Amino acid sequence: MNPRRKKRLTIVSSIVAGVAIVAGLTLYALSQNIDLFFTPSEIVNGKEDTGMKPVVGQRIRVGGLVVAGTVERDSESLHVEFKLIDTGPMITVTYDGILPDLFREGQGIVAQGILTTPTTLQASEVLAKHDEEYMPKEIAEAVGKNHKKPTYNKN
Template identity: 60%
Template sequence: MNARRQKRLWSILAILALVAGSIGAMLYALQQNINLFYTPTQLVEGIGADKIRPEIGQRLRIGGVVVEGSVVRDPESLLVRFDLVDTGPTVTVEYNGILPDLFREGQGIVAQGHLVEDRLIRATEVLAKHDEEYMPPEVAKALKGIQHVPPSQQTATESAGGY
């Protein structure tokens, strides 16, 4: 191998090593910001065939329905504890802050925080989900007199604009 080819080979290997090192450094830095989403059943029983469970202290997001009668508020602070469930076991969420307006028992929520114990999450953010049939009161009032006919029940003349 002549000197020119050898120089090119070393240059290409150096570039590849730098690219691999920078990708490795980025993945290592982003590792702390990865938020995995779990349901209460997945959190307790694990995910996949290996039943992989999150570690204590791991940052995660969890989604489920607030169990009826489980919301406990501390009268002297903004601390709130409530249970989440999907189809299986329950998980307790502890949140110190003002809950969203749509938060209530029997409502679906997503909480982001850290796993403190096997079934306890200390949330830093709670997001309440509303159902798909929600309609603002102003829109409901405006549409009160309008009768909606589904497309499957319309006649050919109605769907063509009434001609």
Template identity: 60%
Template sequence: MNPRRKSRLMVVIAVGGLIAGAMGLMLYALTDSIDLFYTPSEVIEGKAGQYPKVGQRLRIGGMVVPGTVVRDTTSLAVSFDLVDTGPKVTVNYIGILPDLFREGQGIVATGVLVDKTTINAEEVLAKHDEEYMPPELAEKMKGIKHVSPNQGATTP
């Protein structure tokens, strides 16, 4: 091989290695800010054998359990339970809830896992359309019907 071609090849290999190294470092730096989506069942029972770690940022989606919304009278703190098809997870949030938030409504919360069944949310989003839900949640919720306390009540 010609010495000129050999030096060009070495430069191309070095530049490719530097680019690959920089991309690897960027992806490693982003691992802390990635929000993985979980359902309440996946938080407690694990997702493909992997359990979320305490202190991990995550997004959780499910239905607000009727009768579990507890508001603090002196602050904007709110606590409520989320459920999909199995166990419940408690979400604690300090702030103004969306206008569409209500019991029996589907929501998505972003926050930090405090313990196996508690999440401190930094953001709560209420879904405006019950027809759409993430594919993972829709698959788990097939055949489950959540009834609000006022539905099905008859008046004399």
């Protein structure tokens, strides 16, 4: 191999190695920001198809129904704690902030945050559904026929 080809090969292989390192670091950084969706049952029991359970400290999204009678508000701050359920076990969600206007007991919500214990989520964001008929596909499949619409007294 002549010196000129050897130099080109070295340059090309250096560029390929550099691009591979940059791509690897980028994928590693992005993996830290992926929000996986779980239902309360999947957090406790793991996903049905893979058995994957979220680990403490992982950033996730969880969707379910707010259990009636479990919403506890701190009178001196914006701290709220409530329980979520789909068809199985419940999990506790804690949130420091202003809840959406549509948030209420029996309502379907999606909370995004960090799992602090195996059954507690420290939410950074809470989203409520917009109308009585809409429910995210994953929640609708998990809740299935066990879901009953909440009845409200309209005074």
